[in-house]
Amino acid sequence: MMNIIVCIKQVPDTAEVRINPETNTLVREGVPSIINPYDMHALEAALQIREQTGGKVTVITMGPPQAESALREAVSMGADEVRLISDRAFAGADTWATSYTLYKAIEKMDYDIILCGKQAIDGDTAQVGPEVAEFLDIPHIAYVRKIDELATGMIRVQRLMDDGYDVVESSLPVLMTVVKEINTPRFPSLKGKMAAKKAVITKMDMSAIDAEEENVGLKGSPTQVRNIFAPQVKSDRKMLQGSVEEQVDALIKELRGLKCLLQ
Amino acid sequence: MLITINAEKCTGCRECIESCPYTSIEIKGGKAVINEYCQFCRTCLSVCPEGAIVEIAEEGDKQKADLSAYRGVWVFAEQRDRRIASVAYELLGAGRRLADELKTELAAVLFGADGDAARELISWGADKVYHCGDPIFEKFNDEPYAKMLTALIRDYKPEIVLAGATPLGRSFIPRVAARLKTGLTADCTALEIDKDTGNLLQIRPAFGGNIMATILCPDNRPQIATVRPRVMKRIEVDHGRKGEVVPVNAVNLTCRTKVIETLKETSDCMVNLQEAEIIVSGGRGMSNSKGFAMLEELAVLLGGSVGASRGAVDEGWIPYLHQVGQTGKTVCPKVYIACGISGAVQHLVGMQSSDIIIAINKNPEAPIFNAATYGIVGDVNEVIPLLIKKLKEGRQ
Numbered sequence: 123m124m125n126i127i128v129c130i131k132q133v134p135d136t137a138e139v140r141i142n143p144e145t146n147t148l149v150r151e152g153v154p155s156i157i158n159p160y161d162m163h164a165l166e167a168a169l170q171i172r173e174q175t176g177g178k179v180t181v182i183t184m185g186p187p188q189a190e191s192a193l194r195e196a197v198s199m200g201a202d203e204v205r206l207i208s209d210r211a212f213a214g215a216d217t218w219a220t221s222y223t224l225y226k227a228i229e230k231m232d233y234d235i236i237l238c239g240k241q242a243i244d245g246d247t248a249q250v251g252p253e254v255a256e257f258l259d260i261p262h263i264a265y266v267r268k269i270d271e272l273a274t275g276m277i278r279v280q281r282l283m284d285d286g287y288d289v290v291e292s293s294l295p296v297l298m299t300v301v302k303e304i305n306t307p308r309f310p311s312l313k314g315k316m317a318a319k320k321a322v323i324t325k326m327d328m329s330a331i332d333a334e335e336e337n338v339g340l341k342g343s344p345t346q347v348r349n350i351f352a353p354q355v356k357s358d359r360k361m362l363q364g365s366v367e368e369q370v371d372a373l374i375k376e377l378r379g380l381k382c383l384l385q
Numbered sequence: 386m387l388i389t390i391n392a393e394k395c396t397g398c399r400e401c402i403e404s405c406p407y408t409s410i411e412i413k414g415g416k417a418v419i420n421e422y423c424q425f426c427r428t429c430l431s432v433c434p435e436g437a438i439v440e441i442a443e444e445g446d447k448q449k450a451d452l453s454a455y456r457g458v459w460v461f462a463e464q465r466d467r468r469i470a471s472v473a474y475e476l477l478g479a480g481r482r483l484a485d486e487l488k489t490e491l492a493a494v495l496f497g498a499d500g501d502a503a504r505e506l507i508s509w510g511a512d513k514v515y516h517c518g519d520p521i522f523e524k525f526n527d528e529p530y531a532k533m534l535t536a537l538i539r540d541y542k543p544e545i546v547l548a549g550a551t552p553l554g555r556s557f558i559p560r561v562a563a564r565l566k567t568g569l570t571a572d573c574t575a576l577e578i579d580k581d582t583g584n585l586l587q588i589r590p591a592f593g594g595n596i597m598a599t600i601l602c603p604d605n606r607p608q609i610a611t612v613r614p615r616v617m618k619r620i621e622v623d624h625g626r627k628g629e630v631v632p633v634n635a636v637n638l639t640c641r642t643k644v645i646e647t648l649k650e651t652s653d654c655m656v657n658l659q660e661a662e663i664i665v666s667g668g669r670g671m672s673n674s675k676g677f678a679m680l681e682e683l684a685v686l687l688g689g690s691v692g693a694s695r696g697a698v699d700e701g702w703i704p705y706l707h708q709v710g711q712t713g714k715t716v717c718p719k720v721y722i723a724c725g726i727s728g729a730v731q732h733l734v735g736m737q738s739s740d741i742i743i744a745i746n747k748n749p750e751a752p753i754f755n756a757a758t759y760g761i762v763g764d765v766n767e768v769i770p771l772l773i774k775k776l777k778e779g780r781q
Binding site: 260301 | 572601604
């Protein structure tokens with residue numbers, strides 16, 4: 123019997139986010155909110171562990187009240203319990219303050235395994251998972267692509283590295299962040315969709331998790347965003363002309379000129 | 386907030402020393418004193434039989450004054466298999482520039498490897514190298530790496546710490562930032578010093594590369610950033626550079642994870658895309674895995690590696706390790722050849738800083754051409770075999 127906690131984040135679909143070049147602000151109007159795609163894989167991993175060992179999957183998210191819809195989606199996939207960590211004071215949190223807040227929420231819960239996506243697609247920091255593990259004083263393994271074995275008090279997984287992978291063992295409890303290779307998230311079942319409609323969302327505010335005000339939200343965030351701007355794309359392109367053969371010849375000539383070819 | 390011990394009341398009974406979970410109380414001159422490891426957990430307050438330990442509020446300007454205690458720029462130099470990762474040399478280049486601007490010293494931190502490797506870091510710009518050669522660092526486990534770096538930062542108080550935005554750096558550095566309660570900015574692509582305040586301006590892409598953001602960490606130290614590989618420039622190596630290797634000892638490093646084995650992905654061409662000078666990359670336009678066999682042949686001919694767009698990886702034509710882009714690797718080779726890749730922004734952010742980009746695509750409107758140095762409008766199944774043939778002929 124495993125108690126598994128999955129941390130998810132509701133994010134804007136980044137493929138739709140643009141910057142307004144005149145005002146230098148984010149254009150988020152009409153951008154749909156989704157569960158961070160990596161977190162879907164974390165949830166799927168949790169559900170598979172539950173199917174194997176029995177136990178309970180609890181999904182938590184820190185966010186504004188509308189993040190409730192992400193939690194309902196998690197229930198539709200099969201989560202047993204969901205919690206919304208929400209308070210006005212949490213607004214503007216950077217990764218430090220977010221991790222602290224999640225830690226305070228998790229601290230009082232039972233857990234053997236905590237799962238997170240490797241990063242969120244809006245901030246792309248990949249920092250909250252490892253930071254939560256540090257706050258909880260438990261080990262973590264990042265970039266998990268496969269769970270090889272799960273036994274009493276021990277787990278063995280494959281961790282993706284730059285040039286291959288490591289097989290890593292850890293004692294439990296452990297926090298893991300997962301990459302997309304680990305599984306294919308399931309679709310919600312009809313029964314799940316019904317459950318999602320009826321699900322009771324437990325809401326927890328700052329006092330419920332016993333957090334200190336100076337450590338949450340903007341106040342608890344060591345980093346600040348000074349400004350945002352549109353990225354510059356270089357455009358020094360040269361379209362090659364002629365038949366395919368002439369273009370290939372021209373390309374080889376250019377490469378040779380740049381000393382890019384093996385001799 | 387600050388916790389201090391009233392020396393007049395303290396009898397040196399050592400009760401508080403036993404109680405402290407962070408070993409932050411020591412006896413000096415017969416009296417207990419609290420050192421910088423204090424985490425303000427307040428455990429000791431109720432333990433003291435004399436009531437000598439008190440909590441006092443800090444003044445508003447106290448924190449500012451504390452920041453000046455932090456001096457120097459540090460680079461965490463990662464090694465794998467006792468070999469220093471190329472990103473470490475790039476960070477030394479960036480760190481050298483920042484340290485010179487701040488008129489301070491540049492130090493490298495090396496865990497594992499040997500003294501020769503440590504001295505090599507001096508040739509690439511470090512004034513000092515803190516080296517811990519303990520065997521515990523041979524394989525990468527987050528906890529000892531994080532504990533050791535945290536302890537060194539507490540001892541030496543650098544103002545800036547840079548590490549590579551590699552799987553290793555991005556995994557353990559967050560633990561250090563969490564423990565030190567300081568800011569950490571992920572995956573920076575540019576670093577500058579704010580002329581007025583001396584703060585580090587940390588520039589990074591966000592929202593899938595659709596925007597760039599400048600991040601500051603004004604009131605906490607050190608300012609920690611992970612930096613994207615292949616973005617910063619190395620300085621000229623100088624084997625005559627003078628510097629000092631400071632050996633440091635590992636203390637109390639516990640570890641609850643264990644690396645059982647390390648497996649390399651094997652292939653005829655290099656898999657580590659971030660080290661490759663030439664990358665031949667394929668997208669959905671390659672049609673199938675046979676298309677990728679063709680790209681591999683071209684990559685071997687050019688002495689390069691094979692990359693892929695997310696589309697091709699999702700189709701199962703090539704493993705995820707080869708994926709370039711927002712959800713894969715960021716690469717910056719001398720030459721990037723994009724074959725049958727349309728060029729979605731998520732792919733572009735992973736390769737647009739390559740020196741030369743060659744795009745081959747049958748759709749002249751494909752956005753990849755906007756990022757390309759050279760463009761060929763044509764069918765990859767026609768262009769690439771011809772390119773292979775001509776390169777082979779050129780060899781003979």
